Amino acid sequence: MTSKREIVTVNGALQSNDGKCKRVCQVRAVSVTNPSIPGGPAYTQPELVDPDDDFPDGEYEIVLPGGQEFPLVKRDGVYAWKV
Numbered sequence: 001m002t003s004k005r006e007i008v009t010v011n012g013a014l015q016s017n018d019g020k021c022k023r024v025c026q027v028r029a030v031s032v033t034n035p036s037i038p039g040g041p042a043y044t045q046p047e048l049v050d051p052d053d054d055f056p057d058g059e060y061e062i063v064l065p066g067g068q069e070f071p072l073v074k075r076d077g078v079y080a081w082k083v
Contacts, residue, residue, distance in 0.1 A: 003034040009049060013063045014072075021055045027062060040066040048072070051079050 007030055014025040026049035031041040043064050060072040060079070071082040 003032050005030055005032050007031075010043075010065055012065070014048070014053075014055075014060060015063065016055065017059045017061065021060075023053060023055075025062060026050050027064060029064070042066075043068055046070050046081075048079055 009028050012027045015022040027046050029043040029046040033041040057074045062070045072079050073082050
């Protein structure tokens with residue numbers, strides 16, 4: 001069977017690596033589901049929809065439904081994906 005890809009907006013958890021900062025966030029991503037593989041969808045190409053907060057600069061991660069994690073870094077008040 002073929003996989004299905006669609007752009008979705010989901011709630012995730014934005015949290016600092018040290019666990020001191022955490023909030024609910026919205027993420028727009030491509031959801032990929034494959035009927036022949038059990039479990040929920042996998043997400044690719046995430047985009048933080050609501051980046052404004054008062055968190056300090058540092059290292060963060062976004063945890064999406066199903067537990068998939070994406071690392072981020074915040075520098076000068078701006079989030080960027082770690083590669």
